[in-house]
Amino acid sequence: MHNDVVLSEKISVLCNTVNMSPRQLDPGIRTALIDIAARLLTEEGPQALTTRRIATEAGSSTMAVYTYFGSMSELVREMVNEGFARLQHHLTHVERTDDPVADMALLGRAYRHNALANRRLYAVMFGGSAPGGFSLTENDRQHGRYTLGNVVECAARCIEAGRFRATDAEMVAHQMWTATHGLIALELGGYLIEPYDAERCFEAQLVSLMVGAGDEHESAEASVRASRRRLADEVASAPPALAEKAPAEKTPAEKATEEKAPAEKGRLRGGRRSSRRAFRADGTAQR
Numbered sequence: 001m002h003n004d005v006v007l008s009e010k011i012s013v014l015c016n017t018v019n020m021s022p023r024q025l026d027p028g029i030r031t032a033l034i035d036i037a038a039r040l041l042t043e044e045g046p047q048a049l050t051t052r053r054i055a056t057e058a059g060s061s062t063m064a065v066y067t068y069f070g071s072m073s074e075l076v077r078e079m080v081n082e083g084f085a086r087l088q089h090h091l092t093h094v095e096r097t098d099d100p101v102a103d104m105a106l107l108g109r110a111y112r113h114n115a116l117a118n119r120r121l122y123a124v125m126f127g128g129s130a131p132g133g134f135s136l137t138e139n140d141r142q143h144g145r146y147t148l149g150n151v152v153e154c155a156a157r158c159i160e161a162g163r164f165r166a167t168d169a170e171m172v173a174h175q176m177w178t179a180t181h182g183l184i185a186l187e188l189g190g191y192l193i194e195p196y197d198a199e200r201c202f203e204a205q206l207v208s209l210m211v212g213a214g215d216e217h218e219s220a221e222a223s224v225r226a227s228r229r230r231l232a233d234e235v236a237s238a239p240p241a242l243a244e245k246a247p248a249e250k251t252p253a254e255k256a257t258e259e260k261a262p263a264e265k266g267r268l269r270g271g272r273r274s275s276r277r278a279f280r281a282d283g284t285a286q287r
Helices: 002-015 027-044 051-058 063-069 072-091 100-117 119-125 138-160 169-188 198-212 217-236 252-270
Strands: none
Touching (some): 027 051, 027 063, 051 063, 063 072, 072 119, 100 119, 100 169, 100 198, 100 217, 119 169, 138 169, 198 217
16 A cells, blocks of 8 residues: 555656656656556456546546556556566576476466566456456467466476476476466465465475476475575565666657657648748748
8 A cells, every 4th residue: 555655646746747758757657557557457347447547546647648558458458568577577587507397496486476466467467357348459468478488498498308208398388387377366366275275285286297297206396495495586586577677668659759750741741832931931820
């Protein structure tokens, strides 16, 4: 709650600044608007996802949404994109070591850590919170598949090292993904309770997944334990994904201006009057 108040204050100050250049837009405000929208969507449903409601929560004008995203549909799309960007941020902090099975287990831990840290975006990413009338295309849904490349590459190393049986690395990655995602969905839904709580089930699942892929049980247990020791240093303590965003990234407003400029220039050139003849000698505009 405190973080929401702080973000709202930042948005309010920024969006009430007069004659602000697009280059001065703060990527932190963009992220805050996405988080607010995701919270409204997951907690109150798509009917709460309006520019007026988001602006109210942010303490700004409705123009903030259009300044940063161009439209509500684009905001919904960016919620999905932001969710996968944060997931990628977590996965890429897993270091490559000489124990690829421990690396694989840590990728699973990173996946879970991201889901728990970004519960609302995670729900939006995978359809747990339907965006209502704001439709997502097939490309939108498949956008985040690039994050699976981290797991495919690690699976290939496990196979090359002889820890996993020789098979399709992409299939191994999909098996790791679907199993881990399923457990996390149950965890977020509150279905995993003692004595088979989420932590206990997750640790057992990691070992089972490695053994199922071909590793020896004793070796798998050792690697999973090693991955647990690495979690805090490599993933949990990683700086926020916001620090990696390019501050000069063009906003929808900038893109629209750039797209409009050539057409406007062509219209002026093609007109019957040139800009020089548009004014009389005394400086008054001609009709």
